[in-house]
Amino acid sequence: MEKVNKIIKNSYIHSLENCRNGDQIEEIEAIQNVIKNSKKIVVATSNGKKFKVVKNIILKVLDNHCNDNNQNNVNIEMLDICTNSADLTRMPALTKGLIAVDITDADLIIARGRLGIAGSGSLLLLMDGKGRILTGAMSPSSIIHKESIEHKMEFELLQALKKIGIMVEL
Amino acid sequence: MEKVNKIIKNSYIHSLENCRNGDQIEEIEAIQNVIKNSKKIVVATSNGKKFKVVKNIILKVLDNHCNDNNQNNVNIEMLDICTNSADLTRMPALTKGLIAVDITDADLIIARGRLGIAGSGSLLLLMDGKGRILTGAMSPSSIIHKESIEHKMEFELLQALKKIGIMVEL
Amino acid sequence: MEKVNKIIKNSYIHSLENCRNGDQIEEIEAIQNVIKNSKKIVVATSNGKKFKVVKNIILKVLDNHCNDNNQNNVNIEMLDICTNSADLTRMPALTKGLIAVDITDADLIIARGRLGIAGSGSLLLLMDGKGRILTGAMSPSSIIHKESIEHKMEFELLQALKKIGIMVEL
Amino acid sequence: MEKVNKIIKNSYIHSLENCRNGDQIEEIEAIQNVIKNSKKIVVATSNGKKFKVVKNIILKVLDNHCNDNNQNNVNIEMLDICTNSADLTRMPALTKGLIAVDITDADLIIARGRLGIAGSGSLLLLMDGKGRILTGAMSPSSIIHKESIEHKMEFELLQALKKIGIMVEL
Numbered sequence: 254m255e256k257v258n259k260i261i262k263n264s265y266i267h268s269l270e271n272c273r274n275g276d277q278i279e280e281i282e283a284i285q286n287v288i289k290n291s292k293k294i295v296v297a298t299s300n301g302k303k304f305k306v307v308k309n310i311i312l313k314v315l316d317n318h319c320n321d322n323n324q325n326n327v328n329i330e331m332l333d334i335c336t337n338s339a340d341l342t343r344m345p346a347l348t349k350g351l352i353a354v355d356i357t358d359a360d361l362i363i364a365r366g367r368l369g370i371a372g373s374g375s376l377l378l379l380m381d382g383k384g385r386i387l388t389g390a391m392s393p394s395s396i397i398h399k400e401s402i403e404h405k406m407e408f409e410l411l412q413a414l415k416k417i418g419i420m421v422e423l
Numbered sequence: 424m425e426k427v428n429k430i431i432k433n434s435y436i437h438s439l440e441n442c443r444n445g446d447q448i449e450e451i452e453a454i455q456n457v458i459k460n461s462k463k464i465v466v467a468t469s470n471g472k473k474f475k476v477v478k479n480i481i482l483k484v485l486d487n488h489c490n491d492n493n494q495n496n497v498n499i500e501m502l503d504i505c506t507n508s509a510d511l512t513r514m515p516a517l518t519k520g521l522i523a524v525d526i527t528d529a530d531l532i533i534a535r536g537r538l539g540i541a542g543s544g545s546l547l548l549l550m551d552g553k554g555r556i557l558t559g560a561m562s563p564s565s566i567i568h569k570e571s572i573e574h575k576m577e578f579e580l581l582q583a584l585k586k587i588g589i590m591v592e593l
Numbered sequence: 594m595e596k597v598n599k600i601i602k603n604s605y606i607h608s609l610e611n612c613r614n615g616d617q618i619e620e621i622e623a624i625q626n627v628i629k630n631s632k633k634i635v636v637a638t639s640n641g642k643k644f645k646v647v648k649n650i651i652l653k654v655l656d657n658h659c660n661d662n663n664q665n666n667v668n669i670e671m672l673d674i675c676t677n678s679a680d681l682t683r684m685p686a687l688t689k690g691l692i693a694v695d696i697t698d699a700d701l702i703i704a705r706g707r708l709g710i711a712g713s714g715s716l717l718l719l720m721d722g723k724g725r726i727l728t729g730a731m732s733p734s735s736i737i738h739k740e741s742i743e744h745k746m747e748f749e750l751l752q753a754l755k756k757i758g759i760m761v762e763l
Numbered sequence: 764m765e766k767v768n769k770i771i772k773n774s775y776i777h778s779l780e781n782c783r784n785g786d787q788i789e790e791i792e793a794i795q796n797v798i799k800n801s802k803k804i805v806v807a808t809s810n811g812k813k814f815k816v817v818k819n820i821i822l823k824v825l826d827n828h829c830n831d832n833n834q835n836n837v838n839i840e841m842l843d844i845c846t847n848s849a850d851l852t853r854m855p856a857l858t859k860g861l862i863a864v865d866i867t868d869a870d871l872i873i874a875r876g877r878l879g880i881a882g883s884g885s886l887l888l889l890m891d892g893k894g895r896i897l898t899g900a901m902s903p904s905s906i907i908h909k910e911s912i913e914h915k916m917e918f919e920l921l922q923a924l925k926k927i928g929i930m931v932e933l
Binding site: 265383 | 769
């Protein structure tokens with residue numbers, strides 16, 4: 254957490270001084286570390302199928318990183334309350350993630366929902382325990398892609414991880 | 424505008440009644456119509472190069488749709504104020520778009536910026552005049568992709584349009 | 594709308610140049626004008642009692658301003674969908690207001706709900722058709738004040754209007 | 764933190780089941796406890812005068828509660844970066860608070876800034892380390908009240924604390 258605070262603060266200072274020059278390698282590494290070292294992970298869904306897809310991938314990410322780590326230290330849960338209410342907000346995926354931030358003590362949250370208004374397609378977000386967005390991925394509306402939601406979610410999560418340099422083999 | 428209000432309201436009612444069943448074809452069509460019929464378009468950037476990329480694509484979208492439309496009716500502008508301040512917010516791309524919503528009378532806004540914290544990659548959003556999100560696309564952090572920003576922006580805009588069924592040939 | 598866009602843009606430019614020096618009288622006047630000249634007003638509630646309180650006050654504000662205005666031109670409505678879902682968001686009052694922004698063509702929205710987390714008290718907001726916040730007022734949690742919600746809402750709306758220089762006599 | 768998560772979750776469940784019946788006394792108490800037990804407090808300003816006003820009051824709140832507490836355990840700081848960029852967002856006070864949330868490890872943040880658009884008056888917010896809003900207070904635009912900012916800030920902070928049942932004598 255401390256490290257991410259510092260990274261964000263530095264990027265703010267650079268922006269204020271008009272000398273920010275694109276993303277830095279330390280920033281990507283800091284994001285990777287938050288994800289790989291998370292101990293309590295919450296998937297902002299109450300859908301068991303979606304949860305299983307995410308759990309499967311996230312465990313591999315943690316595994317790759319910490320060979321001698323006792324996996325029992327890691328806790329992956331889904332939410333036990335319904336998040337449909339988020340669909341009445343401007344950014345349903347974001348709102349779902351913030352529900353998980355606000356009712357759990359997770360240090361990593363994975364949320365998926367609509368990007369914006371009805372028809373705008375879907376957004377998957379990885380957030381830290383304060384609700385800061387670490388990475389994400391998108392899919393077109395289901396009416397365009399016609400694939401199963403589980404398949405899409407797997408694809409999006411792999412893509413979101415790849416975007417910040419974490420490769421997962423299934 | 425009226426049509427979109429109704430589409431959103433219907434989706435809200437379906438969510439409240441727990442009978443929403445994925446996106447509807449009318450929803451995609453309503454989004455397409457907002458984009459194709461927009462008369463005042465603002466690109467939330469003060470960078471001439473980025474503006475040109477977006478303008479080039481958006482004019483084709485309007486063209487394809489309205490053959491007998493006098494193109495002079497359409498107005499595409501960039502912002503004449505700096506939007507770097509958005510980088511000190513949780514979702515820079517969204518904040519940039521809202522700056523354009525709040526200081527212009529555009530009915531279509533195209534904004535691009537960081538998705539979340541430093542290192543999280545970029546997000547391109549298409550928003551209507553109220554700031555509602557119509558579609559979007561993402562790229563990895565520039566440190567990962569190593570391509571020019573103009574090239575990335577072109578790719579993202581084409582992808583965002585394709586996601587809602589608008590194909591553009593360059 | 595045009596006028597407000599310009600007022601906001603000017604304030605942004607002054608902030609960017611570090612020469613903003615507190616609020617200007619034109620800014621207050623622009624806010625007053627949005628409220629007094631609104632033609633379609635939506636109260637973001639489906640509660641008839643709350644609606645009546647707001648309607649009663651708002652009609653007086655419009656009246657005072659436009660003596661020779663045909664009041665029939667003005668349309669005040671409440672929402673016909675439930676907004677309780679907003680209580681699962683970080684700022685319920687704001688979320689309720691945005692529901693009204695997104696599903697109606699109102700040019701003035703009055704929303705009231707919780708300020709933040711449970712126990713944080715209530716917030717009343719006046720927003721324009723794009724969701725921009727014009728003014729507002731707060732009350733403590735009902736557990737602290739023990740007054741009727743209608744009474745509190747009346748007090749808050751009068752206070753919110755007074756804050757921007759609009760006095761209403763009941 | 765744990766306690767607040769639970770309180771928020773319960774309020775969400777009650778809202779989902781349509782059986783929420785106003786704020787509960789435990790909710791107010793939980794908010795009081797977050798404030799009184801905070802160890803690292805950040806005032807989201809780089810203005811020394813404003814900081815002093817807030818520090819003075821907050822230390823009394825902590826004092827009252829923990830008689831045998833070593834005050835040295837408590838750390839009150841202001842931000843060492845400029846937060847003016849927040850004025851180019853829809854809710855400057857909220858944005859300032861989130862800057863503090865995102866670049867520090869504070870467990871209590873006090874932020875003050877504009878409520879909404881230029882002219883809309885000011886908002887003071889108390890937030891926890893995740894950015895959740897605990898309480899707040901408002902003042903009219905400075906052009907209406909004509910008092911010093913320090914005086915107003917003192918008044919607002921006392922009011923925000925009083926709203927959740929914390930009385931402070933100066």
